[in-house]
Amino acid sequence: EIVLTQSPGTLSLSPGERATLSCRASQSVSSSYLAWYQQKPGQAPRLLIYGASSRATGIPDRFSGSGSGTDFALTISRLEPEDFAVYYCQQYGSSGTFGQGTKVEIK
Amino acid sequence: EVQLVQSGAEVKKPGESLKISCKGSGYRFTSYWIGWVRQMPGKGLEWMGIIYPGDSDTRYSPSFQGQVTISADKSISTAYLQWSSLKASDTAMYYCARHGLVGVIRDAFDIWGQGTMVTLSS
Numbered sequence: 519e520i521v522l523t524q525s526p527g528t529l530s531l532s533p534g535e536r537a538t539l540s541c542r543a544s545q546s547v548s549s550s551y552l553a554w555y556q557q558k559p560g561q562a563p564r565l566l567i568y569g570a571s572s573r574a575t576g577i578p579d580r581f582s583g584s585g586s587g588t589d590f591a592l593t594i595s596r597l598e599p600e601d602f603a604v605y606y607c608q609q610y611g612s613s614g615t616f617g618q619g620t621k622v623e624i625k
Numbered sequence: 626e627v628q629l630v631q632s633g634a635e636v637k638k639p640g641e642s643l644k645i646s647c648k649g650s651g652y653r654f655t656s657y658w659i660g661w662v663r664q665m666p667g668k669g670l671e672w673m674g675i676i677y678p679g680d681s682d683t684r685y686s687p688s689f690q691g692q693v694t695i696s697a698d699k700s701i702s703t704a705y706l707q708w709s710s711l712k713a714s715d716t717a718m719y720y721c722a723r724h725g726l727v728g729v730i731r732d733a734f735d736i737w738g739q740g741t742m743v744t745l746s747s
Contacts, residue, residue, distance in 0.1 A: 519687060553733035555670075562720055562737040563662075563670065574725075574735060606670050610731050613686055614660070614672035 520545055520609050522617035530625040537594040539620045541607035546587045551611030554583055554592045557619075558603045566605075567592060597622070627651040629659075629721050629738035636744045637711050644707035645741045647721030654702035655679040658724040660734060661695060661706045665717045675730070676704060684730075716745045 521544040531537055541552070550570035555563040565574040567583035570590055580595040594601055602624050607617040632646040647659065660675035674685040678697040685695070697704045704721055719741050722734035 549731075551731050555734075557670075562740055563722075563734075564737070565725070565733055565735045568725065568733040568735075574733075608670075608672070608733065610733060613684065614675070615686075616662075616670040616672060619669045 520547065520612050520615055522607055522609060522615055524605075524607060524617035524620045526620060527618075528621045528623060530623050531597055532625045533597050533599055535597050537592075537597055537601075537622055539592040539605055539607075539622075541585075541590040541592070541617050543588045543590075543609060547590075547609045548611035550586055551609055552583075552585070552590050553608045553610065554581075555606045555608065556601075556603050557606065563606065594622075627723075627736055629723060629736055631719075631721060631738040631741045634742040634744070636746055639711055639713055639745055639747055641711050642707070642709050643711055643743065644705050645719060645743070647704045647706075647738050649702045649704070649723065652723075653727075655699050656727045658728075658730055658732065659697070659704045660722050660724070661693075661704075662720045662722060662734070663689075663717045664720065664740075670720075673706070675724070677728075677730070678702075678704065679728075711743075711745055713745045713747070715743060718742050 525540045552570045554567040557563040571583045658675045661673040663671040673689045676683045678699045721738040723736040724732035725735035
């Protein structure tokens, strides 16, 4: 089973700053089958990025995904107040597994 | 509107059985894989397994194989997650979610249900 490790565990930033979240896989993720989700308290997760770098429908272009193989990243170019949340990566190339999450909190 | 609507919260005792549901609407239910995701209190997301309602082809995470059963009734556009004997550690929020592409097994979850909270209490 592919294990995904996200870092950092918590990211403390101010609105307007740039956020970079990392997701590292224990083995190569085939065909960039890597997604990112956002989850706010009391809500279901929301798909942000699929295929490592494609934005889902309705996702603002301040969210971007990159990477291949075992190293992936989610970048939020300028944090808006509504972006403070927990973010999860998921690989779906071999069964499906999630990372443990990165919390983006207001500094 | 494409949506998944899950059954309501449950409070059960250890050893009891349970079946929770996820009803799809606004799309061809038989053509998209549907999965289940567990979230224990204060914890992250765990991929449990997926089912293709068109032919009931089902895949499980090794962590959940034998612990739960995923099924679907295409006549009523509903997927299910069931336990034969609940444990205290099954206390969690359970989400159903749909793959984004028709018939594609390797895909992200683009539509999510609202979640079903299962609480075990002796």
